[in-house]
Amino acid sequence: MLNIDSLQKGIVIDHIEAGMGMKIYDLLKLDELDCCVALIKNARSSKHGKKDIIKIEGDITIDFEILGFIDPNITIDVIDDGKIVEKKKLVLPEVLTNVIKCKNPRCITSIEEEIDHIFRLCDSEKRRYRCIYCEQEYQA
Amino acid sequence: MKHVIDPLDLSVEEIDNLLNLADDIAANPKKYAKVCEGKKLATLFYEPSTRTRLSFEAAMLNMGGSVLGFSSADSSSASKGESVADTIRVVSGYADICAMRHPKEGAPMRAARYSRIPVINAGDGGHQHPTQTLTDLMTIRRKKHTLGGLTIGLCGDLKFGRTVHSLIKSLARYDGVRFILISPEELRVPDYILEEVIKAKNIPYQEVVDLEEVIGELDILYMTRVQKERFFNEEDYVRLKDSYILTEAKMKKAKPDMAVLHPLPRVNEIALEVDDDPRAAYFEQAQNGVYVRMALMMTLLGVEVC
Incomplete structure (x- = not known):
């Protein structure tokens, strides 16, 4: 299995429907960030068999509102000091x-x-x- | 800057004030003969219209103002490919207020976003027609002395009929209103109007196909034309255009004080014999359109009688 280092500080966008990771990468304009970004495709998922995950390293601000429209099942974990300090709840954007x-x-x-x-x-x-x-x- | 794109851009109180002003204009037209002196109305009509355009022009001329504009897309820069956004930015420098009719839904809203002068939606495709709604409300109020507690029958093309959508949205704000929606299956009121306006406000309503079955219950009968220009398919138009024809025989079943409204122009949906019936209010309605547009332009321009 492919290993991606755990984040010390950053954001993990998890439970992305398999195949949608790249779309979310584009929508959030992650290509414009100069920090370390990992897009993991087809990771194993106990619920859905497979899923995509995006890990973004660093102290960054991203408008995640759009994700509530794409897929309300996506979870967003804010990581600090290697631990989850906040789980963001997705809502539909106005x-x-x-x-x-x-x-x-x-x-x-x-x-x-x-x-x-x-x-x-x-x-x-x-x-x-x-x-x-x-x-x-x-x-x- | 206030624009009027949707009839709901005006609050119930603002509509009351406008209708009061329109009533006063109707009673004392001379008082308002110079109130817009030096003001210019731009009529940007991207599709043909006789009544609405002339009504706007007459309204401004009645108040001592002047009018400039075009009456079809062919005679405007739209034929050269100019966007609505660019046109309104230019026109904002030429006029004090603008009335826009456009075949595409949302065009006046687009214009309003770039305009430096008040934009009035004079009809955008099959969508909204707020000044017709004000005309309808003024006529209903003058006939029934209230806008609440009425049973309103809307008959004909309720799918593409923009005047119908605007009128339903506006009347839905008054207490005790009940709608009877009379149309062929194919031309029923769109679901979003039913779901988000009528059902959302728990307004009693009925959908029926037969006009005669319900005409006796109505305080207002609002007739509409099946509009050829809204159909992509000529066959559908031909099949549906004669769905309803109001005749004196049908009027005999109606209440003695029912009022018949129609945004005009009519084709054959109201037989000529009905014109002489005292309940026929559609020509008075067209006249009211001038008064209410005068009131609206006065209000948006912020001018008052000295």
């Missing part, structure tokens, strides 16, 4: 900007250049979002 695209052909987003695709949470229980322009629904 607003999604350029995460999903409006597919309504009647929406202004279908023709306007450089327009942000913005969705607002309208029902957190049913995980439903609406395009702010045309109110087209998107279910997460």
